[in-house]
Amino acid sequence: MKYDLQQKRQLLVDHILSRQTDFYRLAFSYVKNQDAAMDVVQEAIVKALEKVDTLREPAYLKTWFYRILINEAMNHFRRSRDLLPYDDALNDQPASALDPGTRLDLYDAIQRLSFPEQTVVKLRFFEELKLEEIAQATGVNLNTVKSRLYKALKKLRTMTGEEIDHAS
Amino acid sequence: MHPDWEHAKQAYRSPQPPEGFSGGVEEAIRRGDRTRRRRLTARRSLTTALAACACFVLLVNASPTFAQAVSGVPVLGPLARVFTVAEYTAEDDGLLLDVRLPGLENTGNEALEERVNAEITTRVQALLDEAQQRAQEEWDAYLATGGNPADYAPAVITAGYEVKYQGEGYLSFVVTVTQVRATASEQFFPYTVDLATGEDVTLRDLLGEDWKETVNASVKEQIAQRSQDPANSYWDGSGGIQGFTSIRDGQPFYLGVDGNPVVMFEEYEIAPGYMGIQEFEIPLGE
Known part of the structure; x- marks a missing residue:
């Protein structure tokens, strides 16, 4: 079935309106600030509406929008890097840098992963995307997603000191 | 699911959007619709005007239709008015330009016209140059990292103006330059001139x-x-x-x-x- 611009736009608007709270939470999980999270979501919406004519297949709407949102979040991350002490969260924080006696809460540990690793973890476990969908949403191939997820989980295990079973 | 993951998921899901959030979402939808329409209109007029040519087209009071369009601009008193001094669209690597520049004429004060017109041109041109350079850098980086040119969403720069007030010896208009990229930003330069003295009000x-x-x-x-x-x-x-x-x-x-x-x-x-x-x-x- 061929979709015209107005149909694609309507699908996008419906998607945004029904999922806006989820988008806010994902944005917030990166920027940790209400106004910044709002800006990220809104800029993503503006960009998506602006480019909706380039969406080829409405089946990809969900991952397409995630991709825009994650890009916006990353832009914000980069912009604020010089202003705020985000480096810990941005760069890989080797687990060995932690005091071996300290055990991190799992959610805190996720914040210490690199941006791509956090993204894979959040999309997989909190947004419940399939690995194929994560590949589309992050613009990398399936094997990269798998290896990122594997590395991320390994780091999380070291940081929390627990055998977290990631199979849901 | 492991209890630690349940716990982490709860932490992830706990932030609540602030009160004005839904309003902001709707506003963003409207803003996106506007920029898309602008971009698609710019693109349509471009494909007919210049195929894949990386050059500028400058239309200064040359064509009869243009002169006609200009005469439709609201007139201050019988004489002084803001009119479109330059209008062009251009497409460069990764950049769409859509420019409509105002100028003053028939104010009976040539020094005023010269000053304001030169100021507008200089200010807007500086912004356009900067935007163009940035767009070029992004485009080069995009290609260098293996991006497909067909999938590239060009930066869109729009410059235009709006006459806000004319009458009782004053003329007021606002020049805006909008850039849509990772974020949309808008810059504006308002002008309000006293036609009697030729000074900025x-x-x-x-x-x-x-x-x-x-x-x-x-x-x-x-x-x-x-x-x-x-x-x-x-x-x-x-x-x-x-x-x-x-x-x-x-x-x-x-x-x-x-x-x-x-x-x-x-x-x-x-x-x-x-x-x-x-x-x-x-x-x-x-």
């Missing part, structure tokens, strides 16, 4: 010696009023971001349809970005 001229106090009181009152709507939010000192305290010396303004000054605040100046440019009309009193 200041808020002091309109509101007297106490102009700052007058404007500050009015803006504060209007912010309080607008803040009642949960969709609106202004910086208020929380989070270490200082809210509105006083206008600056050169705070931009234009004359509204009623001849009252309307002061303008840039995006982020007194409110979060989603609030956009903020404007406040200041009543002139008796």
Whole structure:
């Protein structure tokens, strides 16, 4: 079935309106600030509406929008890097840098992963995307997603000191 | 699912969007619709005008249709008016330009016209040059990292103007330059000229010696009023971001349809970005 611009736009608007709270939470999980999270979501919406004519297949709407949102979040991350002490969260924080006696809460540990690793973890476990969908949403191939997820989980295990079973 | 993951998921899901969030979402949808329409219109006129040519087309009062269009511009009194001095669209690597530049004519004051026209051209051109250079860098980086040119969303730069007021010896118009990229940003340069003296009108001229106090009181009152709507939010000192305290010396303004000054605040100046440019009309009193 061929979709015209107005149909694609309507699908996008419906998607945004029904999922806006989820988008806010994902944005917030990166920027940790209400106004910044709002800006990220809104800029993503503006960009998506602006480019909706380039969406080829409405089946990809969900991952397409995630991709825009994650890009916006990353832009914000980069912009604020010089202003705020985000480096810990941005760069890989080797687990060995932690005091071996300290055990991190799992959610805190996720914040210490690199941006791509956090993204894979959040999309997989909190947004419940399939690995194929994560590949589309992050613009990398399936094997990269798998290896990122594997590395991320390994780091999380070291940081929390627990055998977290990631199979849901 | 492992209890640790349940716990982490709860932590992830706990932040609640602030009150004005849905309003902001709707506003963003409208903003996106506007920029898309602008981009698609620009693109349509481009494909017919210049195929894949990386060059500028400059239309200065040359074509008969253009002259006709110009004569349709609202006229101040019988003579002075703001008209389109240059109009062009251009497509360069990764960049769409859509420019409509205003100029003054028939004010009976050539020095004024020259000054204002030169100022507008210089200001806008500087912004366009900068934007073009940035777009070129992004485009090069995109290609260098193996991006497919067909999938590239070009940066869109629009420059235009709006006549806000003309009459009773004043002429007021605002030039805007909008750039849509990772974020959409808008810059504006308002001009209000006194046709009798040829000078730029200041808020002091309109509101007297106490102009700052007058404007500050009015803006504060209007912010309080607008803040009642949960969709609106202004910086208020929380989070270490200082809210509105006083206008600056050169705070931009234009004359509204009623001849009252309307002061303008840039995006982020007194409110979060989603609030956009903020404007406040200041009543002139008796």
